[in-house]
Amino acid sequence: MRPSRSGDLITRAGKSALRSHQPNGLEVALTPSARKLPDGRQTLPCRITEGLPGILPQSGESDKDGVPWFHLQTKSLERMMISLPMQVDQTLVPLPEEVVDHYLTILGVARREPSREALRELLAAHLTRIPFENISKLYYRKRLGLVNLAPIQLYLDGIDKYHFGGTCYSNNYHFYLLLRSLGYEAKLCAADMKTPQVHALNMITVEGREYMADTGYAAPLLEPIPRDLAADYEITLGRDRYVLKPQDANGCSRLELYRDGVLCHGYLAKPTPRKIEDFGKVIGASFSASATFLNSVLLVRFYPGRSVLIHNLALVESEGNKSALLALADRGELITAIEQRFGMPREIVSDAVDQLGNLQDAWS
Secondary structure: OOEOOHHHOOOHHHHHHHHHOOOOOOEEEOOOOOOEOOOOOEEEEEEEEOOEEEOOOOOOOOOOOOOOOEEEEEOOHHHOOEOOOOOOOOOOOOOOHHHHHHHHHHHOOOOOOOOHHHHHHHHHHHHHHOOEEOHHHHHHHHHOOEOOOOOHHHHHHHHHHHOOOEOHHHHHHHHHHHHHHOOOEEEEEEEEOOOOOOEEEEEEEEOOEEEEEOOOOOOOOOOOEEOOOOOOEEEEEOOEEEEEOOOOOOOOEEEEEEEOOEEEEEEEEOOOOOOHHHHHHHHHHOOOOOOHHHOOOEEEEEEOOEEEEEEOOEEEEEEOOEEEEEEOOOHHHHHHHHHHHHOOOHHHHHHHHOOOOOOOOOOO
């Protein structure tokens, strides 16, 4: 979709899409910058594209192509909830070259022809440079009113500016777009947990073999895992052991997570290709008041042979087959731990954590 240019004001399609997704009390204002209005309203930067409005963090400026930012106004910015239409599946539409370059720069990886080794490098870089975390989900929900999948530029800018990452939908879907843009035969797939088709992951065919790649399970799956297994494939880090089973009769792959020897979580990955729209309902539900990642904190960053994890009021550092647990006294210590271990700005982390209700187990 072509962004609206300066002379276009807002395209007819963009106006229609915006009107159909505006909350009560919102209106379009072509203000040059985000500012407080005389009647007490505030403006929020918003870039309008043909058929799809997208929220971006910058305000009062144009991008390098001269695309202007438009603004939404609301009497209560912090209560504003904008439900963006689900992004159109881009299976056959490569990302713009500058977006691919930005993504690869974040990963610290050079562009290469598709191969198993190149895929391994991309996957390992993604899991070690981009954390699994839900602070960005909480923060963007509050400050931008975002209750849908973050557009890829917002996703990448958040990594650059705030050391954000994402949860399963953003981490795996954006990785999927990158892989397709680099020429990989990749498909976005769904997995069953307690709820059917609630988790997203990738399956990639390269050099005549299909592999599974999951950048959004908060797990040390740094290698592409072949799907044609003859025996269990196991990965152990600290107190956690991950076991991928050989395909079942329906061609599905089961991943099991054992913690301290006890099966505590897992999923059944299905090989049928999916579009991002197929996840619209579960993504919407992930922003409901009772949703897991609006009532818990989970951040994980991996390094070669070790990891740092924060889950609610617990900090866990794992290396080899050992894990060290540090209990955090309160939310103040939680905020400090996230700032120190993940490099996120304290003010932003505090803003996100303040929204949490009673902390729930993210793996329950």
